[in-house]
Amino acid sequence: MAEHRPPAGAEDDRGPLRAAFAGLTTRGRSFLAAGGAAAACAYLLGQPDLLRVGMLLAALPVLCVLVLHGTRSRVAAARRLSPARVGAGSEARVHLRVENVARVPSGLLLLQDRVPYVLGPRPRFVLDRIEPGGRREVTYRIRSDLRGRYPLGPLQLRLADPFGMVELSRSFNAYDVMTVLPRIESLPPVRLGGDAGGHGDGRQRVIAVAGDDDIIPRDYRHGDDLRRVHWRSTAHRGALMVRREEQPLQARCTVLLDTRRRAYAGGGPESAFERAVSGAASVVSHLVALGYGAQLVTDTGLAMPGPDTSTADTTEVTGLIMDALAVVDHSANDGLDGALGGARGGDTGLLIAFIGAVDDEQIAVLGRLRQRATGAVALLAAGQWDPAYEADRLRALGQAGWTALALHQGVPLGRLWQQAALELAGAGRGVTGPR
Template identity: 80%
Template sequence: MAGSHPVTGGEDDRGPLRAAFGGLTTRGRSFLAAGGAAAVCAYALGQPDLLRVGVLLAALPVLCVLVLHRTRSRVAAARRLTPARVAAGSEARVHLRVENVARIPSGLLLLQDRVPYVLGPRPRFVLDRIEPGGRREVTYRVRSDARGRYPLGPLQLRLADPFGMVELSRSFNAYDLMTVLPRIDALPPVRLGGDSTGHGEGTRRTIAVAGDDDIIPRDYRHGDDLRRVHWRSTAHRGSLMVRREEQPLRARCTVLLDTRRGGFMGAGPESPFERAVSGAASAVAHMMTQGYDVRLVTDTGTLLPGPDTEARDAGEVTGLIMDALAVIDHSPDNGMEKARAALRGVDSGLLIAFLGTVGSAQLAELGPMRQRATGAVAFVAAGQLDPAFEADRLHRLQQAGWTALAHYPGVPLARLWQQAALELAGSGRGPY
């Protein structure tokens, strides 16, 4: 659950009274005019009683202005977003809390929170008077089918007195950000590589394989097996040291996302590009649950997590990649050379690619990337160009060693994932 964020602040709450008098309604202005006319008539006719009536008529709206002007600066508000990160098509709740910190009751309050049109209509609420120190809370829902990062706020507040004489507005500065993540499809439990922990034959490695000289010992702890005592370190440090337990290194998986503008046609939640982004997010989430160390690389050379990333566990890495996929857009690049350069010298492990339309230049760059990976599967956006052309490019990608499948609109990724596993098993190349 997202925390509560205060949204107090905004325009100068101690602004001149002249601005406050600008909030007089038609009724308030009429009372002022009637009071002035009564005072003039009382002076002209010499009627002191009429003067008292005029003063009363004019004093009422003035008093309402003074009270509301003071109350406006004594109203605090806070917003809580639950949750702050949602998948496309899911709902989030926004909780608004308004508190009267003044010593006098507030008047009628009208709340309006600014939200982008893709999240729905602007919510509006009417709150009755709030007692001194009292608070009110209202809730509304937001939903988006399009991934992205959207601002919520600022909150606009309008106060009105019980007599309808004055309406004063106040706009807060603070706003919150709602992150809409790509749609994540559940993939079948079949594996494109390794066992359930990401350690298949040929990929299960331990620290001990590096040799005795590369082992980093640690201090002896009560209960440690004495057979694991590292005598060389013990003699060097002067205290009992033992070898660390053999710890298997997790298998690696690299998800390649093609963002070239020329590789995709159309726009909208069901466009080929959005299907590719959703597929990449689904693959990242699935491989993380399978125990893999997962990286995301794009055609622009962006690598997440990068060498300077401070994310420490799988949850942080998944959040980092998903946040990047939430706002990723088309790139002007026309090739895969930057992605190839980003993976140079990196153990890419199993390579899973989500590609747009590929030409001869991209095929020439994808071939060497396959050679550096323990296995390669490509889901290629189809249905954009001539079927014969797309079939030829798919065949050439398969000849380069990729397990390539056409991803047509309306075809679930789970079905293609199952098909890829079957093709790998049938060809004798899987699981990786």
């Protein structure tokens, strides 16, 4: 939990003390005015007792200003978001902690955290006085049906004295970011292919274990079986070298997301584009869980993870893709040519495409992309389309080598996934059952 500090230059240009006096409430100003009037009357009437009353009336708000001014800079605040990444429609908790590090008790505290309107109304809390060294913790919930990245903060604090003479405001400069991921639908545990070399059964390539000249040995590590020592390399290098273990070729999958604005109609969380984004996130999550190496490609040429991303951690790769899908937006592109450059060269493995409206030219591009894949499924994010036009586009995609299905609103993605598996199996393209 990081501490929130006030921003530099946050005080009024008139100076910190003058700014503090500007925080006098109507009651505080009235006390000052009454004290000044009593002092003037005491001078004119020669009444010293009245002067003492006037001084007391004027001293009370001044004393409150000085105490709050010293307390304001000695109040620390922190925020903790749990979790920082949630799915659309899920809740997150925000924990706020306020601590009084001064040697005097604080006054009444009014706490307000700034949140975007899509996360709900701004949370407000009233905290009673905090003893020296004490702390208070409050919690509120936030949720969003719209994916994206939303800033939380800065935290605003208003201090008031027990007599209601002064109210001073303070704004901290730290904020946190909440990432709302697309909705993820569960899919049936079937594999649609995509294994290396086009094998649907996930077979492994095994490096030879004895006497081959093309073996690439590695240095000996403590605990290695001495029977795996490669003596020819050991003699050549002058150090123990062992044969590598079996290395399976990982099944690969490329998910293509069409983000062209012209390809989709409508907006909002129930739009065809949001349905496509949610579908892409669901497929990535599902296939990574089955052991696939996943890549996200868009019509803009975006590839996630890219060629410069040096990580073999599937959790990290999935996080990168999900973060990209959380903020992906429409592009101004007219075509899908950028996907040809974004997809990794050679065999893309299993290819799953979420696309909008496509003409014959874009279908030709998809046909060239299909030639790199061991299997290809196109999910057409259909909006309010004419049934005849939709059927024509599905037929054209099928002629280009794709297994094409319509992604209608309200139809579970799992049902389409199962249907795609059956069609690929019927076409002899190597679908296998759950493992």
